[in-house]
Amino acid sequence: MNTAHRPRRLAATVLAAALAGTGLTVAAAPAAHAAASDHVAKLPFTSYSAMAVDNVHQRVFLADASVGSSSNYGQIAVYTFQGERISTIGTTYHVSGLALSADASTLYVGERYRISAYDTTTLTLKSVPNAPTDNCGREVVVAGGKPYYTSQYTDYLTQCATATSYVDNITNGGWQRTGWNDFGKLLLEGGPNDTFVMGQALNSSAPNPFVSVFDGSGETPVRNATRRxxxxxxxxxxxLKDVAVSPDGAKVALADASAGTRLLNTSDLSDAADGYQALPAGATASSVAFSGDGKYVARGASATGATPDLLVQPADPADSTAPLEFVYEGSQDGDRVAPRGMEWSADGSRLFTVTTNAAGNQYWLHIVQPPAVQYDVRLGETFTHSPAQAVAGEPLSVRGRLEYDGPAPAEPMKVKATRTDANGTHDLGTFTVKEDGSYTVLDEPDLVGDATYTVSYLGDLTHRPATDVTHTVSVGKAPTSIALTAPAEASMSTGVEITGTFTAQGKALPDRAVLKVERTDRLGTGTLSSVTVAADGTFTVSDIPRTRRATTYTVSWPGDDLHQGSTASATVDVTR
Structure with missing residues (x-):
């Protein structure tokens, strides 16, 4: 059992052992954070266009875009799954899209005038079928055993945003037009069973872009579901900034810079019944990727400061396990996740993430390894609360304890709490667990009666969710008091004046209190005119006594739904 926590400073501290030698920061978030391993390589690029992951040979290919001129050379950096660069492939012209054949034996590379094919074992050029000229950077995907790719020709780079993109393919060693084309950048993403997704980037010539699913098994692609x-x-x-297809082909995820992460049903591109939670405030979606084993989804973003740039979480949106959040900030790790900048290994053990700086002229490859083991967490069923008698409208503290197995998370754990009373269930937010495992839920109940507090721990990628625990508190009415200041003597001719103060704890009264005044003398008891308490709680009782001797004045307030009643008396000796 381990109840100790090791707090980490944001953007300054490297996670010991697990993050040795990197510039990764794990951000504070709605739940605890596992110490995921993260290896970082600085890319030899000033631009970036594509990534392909070869699971057979355990290599990662990254392309330098370098679009804009027919004299620009291109390069493809080749890394191991451990982040070591083992080769750099130089290309005659700028290089953009990358895609692997189904058996990972061939890497297809989009260049300015051709689609080059490389042997993934020897990294040697196998063939160079010609392709229509592309000035803006291609997308490449493989379906039905052949590469599909985009082609855009413009006179100037400034026209790339709206220039027509054509979708072509290589058949029998030569290129052919598929007949599909539209304005602006067209993103291509492969899926299972020879399908692929085409998404259109927002541009002035396409103010309502589309997403479509294609069957690429035939000679030319056939469009299935489509949506705007x-x-x-x-x-x-x-x-649209990125597209991902789940390994089973049932879901399509979109990184939408306006709406966040959209999750769609592939069959008709309708919204999935459950969607992912919103990205942190200030984060703009830039990339999305499903793990090869279908367990996780990675959601990349562009964010500044301590706002997370990457969330790794269960792919099932109904799973409430809190995401593992990463902040990329600074010269050692970049500032944000690049668009189209994430791919997973087939077994889900590694997430390859490309980050860039704010200027977009430096790039880093992060190899994130989410923890494979989860440990148990227990919430203690013994609670204390203070004050001992809870009062409606006043602060209440409910204290409990949490224990967990396995390694300490990178940031303090947090528990979630709700209060259930006669008016329903109310979300109280999250509360930090201290190093000794204790936590305090702060609340201000606003209803008399039983209030049941439910505490939850939602888990993270290292720790399983805990069984919820509850604690019921009896909430009473808030006390009130009346204090009177009266003269010892008064005369029937000059009258009696008594001053007082009315005090009510708890929730403020909706209206000023109206106090009942009674007078008791030797002739009996009678009710005088009521008095209204001033805004500062003071009031005055004035009376002309009707007889001599001891006269008692009693001031009372009956109470309300949230406050107890109160009373006070004062006796005055009345003379003639």
């Missing part, structure tokens, strides 16, 4: 997102007023249009 803007409503009748033009609001809600897709601002």
């Amino acid at each position: 997102f803007a409503d009748d007023t033009g609001a809600g249009a897709l601002n």
Whole structure:
């Protein structure tokens, strides 16, 4: 059992052992964070266009875009799964899209005038079929045993955003047009069973971009489901940065810079019944990727400061396990996740993430290894609360303890709490667990009666969710008090004046209190005119006594739904 925590400073401390030698920061978040391993390589690029992961030979290929001129050379950096660069492939022209054949024996590379094919074992050039000229950078995907790729020709780079993109393929060693084309950048993403997804980037010539699913098994692709997102007023249009298809082909995830991460059903591209939670405030979606084993989804973003740039979480949106969050900030790890900058290994053991700086002229490859083992967490069933008698409208502290097995998380754990009373269930937010395992839920109950507090720990990638625990508190009415200041003597001719103060704890009264005043003398008891308490709680009782001798004045308030009643008396000796 381990109840100790090792707090880590954001953007300054490297996670010991697990993060040795990197510049990774793990951000504070709604739950604990596992110490995921992260190896970082600085890419020899000033631009970036594509990544392909070869699971057979355990290599990662990354392409330097370098678009814009027919004289620009290209390069493909080749890394091991451990982050070591083992080769750099030089290309005659700028290089963009990358895609692997189904058996990972061939790497298809999009160049300015051709689609080059490389042997992934020897890294030697196998063939160089010609392709239509591309000035803007290609997308490449393999379906039905052949590469599909985009082609854009423009006179100037400034026209790339709106220039027509054509989708072509290589058949029998030569290129052919598929007949599919549209304005602006067209993103291509492969899926299982010879399918692929085409998504259109937002641009002035396409104010309502589309996403479509294609069957690429035949000679030419056949479009299946398609969707646009803007409503009748033009609001809600897709601002696509990346596409991912789940390993089973059932779901499509979109990194939408306007809406965050969209999760769709592949069959008709309708919204999935459950979607992912919103990205942290200030984060703009830039990339998305499903792990090869289907367990995780990675959601990349562009964010600044301590706002997370990467969330790694269960792929099932119904799984409430808290995400593992990463902040990339600074010269050692970049500032944000690059668009189209994430791919997983087939077994889900590694996430390859490309980050870039704010200027977009430096790039890093992060190899993130989510922990494979999860440990148990226990919430103690023994609680204390203070004050001992809870009062409606006043602060209440409920204290409990948490214990966990396995390694300490990188940041303090947090528990989630709710209060259930006669008006339903109320979310109280999250509360930090201290180093000794204790935590305090802070609340201000606003209803008299039983209040049941439910505490949850949602888990993280290293620790399993804990069984919820509950604690019931009886909430009473808030006390009130009346204090009177009266003269010892008064005369029937000059009258009696008594001053007082009314005090109510708990929730403020909706209206000023109206106090009942009674007078008791030798002639009996009678009710005088009521008095209204001033905003500062003071009041005055004035009376002309009707007889001599001892006269008692009693001031009372009956209470309300949230406050107890109170009373006070004062006796005055009345003379003639």
